[in-house]
Amino acid sequence: MFEEWKPDTRDPERSARISEHLRDVLASDAFKGGKRAQDFLQLVVEHALAGREDNLRERMLGAEMFGRPIDYDTSNDAVVRVKATEVRRRLAQYYLGQKESSGVQIELRAGSYVPQFFFEAGLQAEAAATSALAEPSGQPEEPPEEKPEETPTTASTAGTRTWLRVWLGSWPARILLGIGIAILTVAVLFIVERSRQAVAAQPIRSIAILPLANFSGDPSQDYFADGMTEELTAELGQVNSLRVISRTSTMTYKGTKKTLPEIARELNVDGMIEGSIDREGNRVRITVQLIDSKTDQHIWAHTYDRDMTSVLQMQSDVARAIADQVQIELTPQVLAHFNRTQTVDPQAVELFLQAAQRLDRGNPKAAIDLLRQAIEKDPNYAPAHASLADAYGWMGEAGWMSYKEAFSLQKAEALKAIALDDSRPEPHLNLGIAAMNQSWDWATQSREFQRALQLNPNAANVHWAYANYLSRYGQPDQAVAEAKLALQLDPVSSRSFTNTAFVHYYARRYDQALVDMQQSAALHADSMEVLFPLGVIYVEKGLYDQGIEEFKKLGDVPHALGHMGNAYARQGRTAEARALLPKVEKHIEKSGVGRYEIALIYAGLKDNDNAFAWLEKAYDAHDKGLTYLKIDPGLDPLRSDPRFGSLMKRVGLPL
Secondary structure, three states, X not given: OEEEEOOOOOOHHHHHHHHHHHHHHHOOOXXXXXXXXXXXXXXXXXXXXXXXXXXXXXHHHHHHHHOOOOOOOOOOOXXXXXXXXXXXXXXXXXXXXXXXXXXXXXXXXXXXXXXXXXXXXXXXXXXXXXXXXXXXXXXXXXXXXXXXXXXXHHHHHHHHHHHHXXXXXXXXXXXXXXXXXXXXXXXXXXXXXXXXXXXXXXOOOEEEEOOOEEOOOOHHHHHHHHHHHHHHHHHHOOXXXXXXXXXXXXXXXXXXXXXXXXXHHHHOOOEEEEEEEEEEOOEEEEEEEEEEOOOOEEEEEEEEEEEHHXXXXXXXXXXXXXXXXXXXXXXXXXXXXXXXXXXXXXXXXXXXXXXXXXXXXXXXXXXXXXXXXXXXXXXXXXXXXXHHHHHHHXXXXXXXXXXHXXXXXXXXXXXHHHHHOOOOOHHHHHHHHHHHHHHOOXXXXXHHHHHHHHHOOOOHHHHHHHHHHHHHOOOHHHHHHHHHHHHHHOOOOHHHXXXXXXXXXXXXXXXXXXXXXXXXXXXXXXHHHHHHHHHHHHHHOOOHHXXXXXXXXXXXXXXXXXXXXXXXXXXXXXXXXXXXXXXXXXXXXXXXXXXXXXXXXXXXXXXXXXXXXXXXHHHXXXXXXXXXXXXXXXXXXXXXXXXHHHHHHHHOOOO
8 A cells, every 4th residue: 555755854754755756667668759848757756855846836847957938828738737747647657567566656747847755655664663763862973083194284274275265265265266257157158158159049940740649548549649749740741841850750750768859860851740639439639749859948839729620720720829839831732731621421431541551551452342332332532542542553563463453543543633733742752653553654643743743842752752753764874863852752661671672773873783682671661662672683684593593582473584584594504494494374364464474584585586575565465564675684695786775665665
């Protein structure tokens, strides 16, 4: 049983136990990575133990902890309330995770910033007894001081010290000393304030939205918090004078123990957004706070409480408020987007965010089922149409659906999304991809990609797609430059380095591509995603056995079989190369995918006639593999043949 103990300066033993327990709490996993939460809890405990309860009011804490002016408007600035809520959550997490009680507890109850302290009943009595033993009524005698033998030098020094003590004790000396300390203090404060103002004067022009914490108490609702983080990132990304870090990078910090300054340095940003989301039924509450990375100071905090039908408007409101706080003037285009009024069926939002989680996990097939249901609930929900277009394109690119069906559906959904809401970049991205894959319409692809970047210059996925377009169109230097732009927006995601590796691979910079893949692996890349790029890079570096091993790990899929057959043929293992041909033909019968891959095997075998025969079949089927005609190293043996130039022209590629 725990009993409350009121802080008492006459009871240093219990105060010491509270301070020791506080150190354990702050060093725990529950508080690691939450530097501000640690500082807040330590501050309120120290004030309480010292009897300074007057300092534990919201306005006083706002001034001391967050640098607010003493008369700031607490009704519109919830920074103290937000941080106190986080501290209460972390304290609950700490005590729930304790395997055995330490006998001491600290509580910060809702509606109060005065911490309460509790001791187990047995420990309370033990502490009292220990305190009594440690404080006898009399003062112990001090042992007699041993005086060293006095020498002329020590006598002189002692005399000087005595004179100084007498002089320093006089009132003129005290006045002079006080004036000196005051001048020094003012000088130091002036320098510190000037330095702080100089740092604070630097505008915030780059920002990262960290994963919103799920405050619902239900871990299965993480997908909702993650999806809302992505949507808020997309909304803020439309502000073209602000660099907004991609969600694929910020999500790597979910559950991190790194401090905010560490994260800011890794992402190279001026500002950070952290916050939480709490959902109860159809009500959604988002709390966000803006932190200046240069000073580690909280600039602004606010809570938004809306019905699920208004969730799109809430995302725009949060993004606009952040832009206002960093003093960025919004363009008429962005203002029109933020000011639009749109409602959505709550169940459609639920299904859409569940689908986003499936896409994030590399399962577009499952996402398609959920997105179709979302559109049935709300046919006018533009983000669901855009996401469905993306899922169909993914199925086609991966060879999991026939090219004709996948890219036709991708185009149809993209056009629906644009008709419903032309302010989002995703449908234009998908329309460009579909135009190129369906009819090798390179001009439309370039135009749609550029339109997508106009709508959201911070869309890292669009920059990657544009870099890929430049590679395939035979502009390797421009592709590398575009990849560098994308890396600035997506600097710590494994997928970003895999994408960069492909750009360097097609630019024939194989050593650099391998370095990119090593960086991708260091960032915990998905093991399946690294196999294909590693395979093709190894082959072009002449490491055929290593490349073949990577392809084998991918299993019976046409892309891997075609490149593996090409590698076998170039290594001189012709029988093993030919043995793969019937396996790829089975895929053509089943899904229509594999004609380009068979041409790759024949190119490796230097059987030009069969290679061109299969390339013609790929042309008739509009095989997406032909979009790599200009840059695929596996087709190099065919390039001197006049038939190759003719085919490139028909695919719309420059010679």
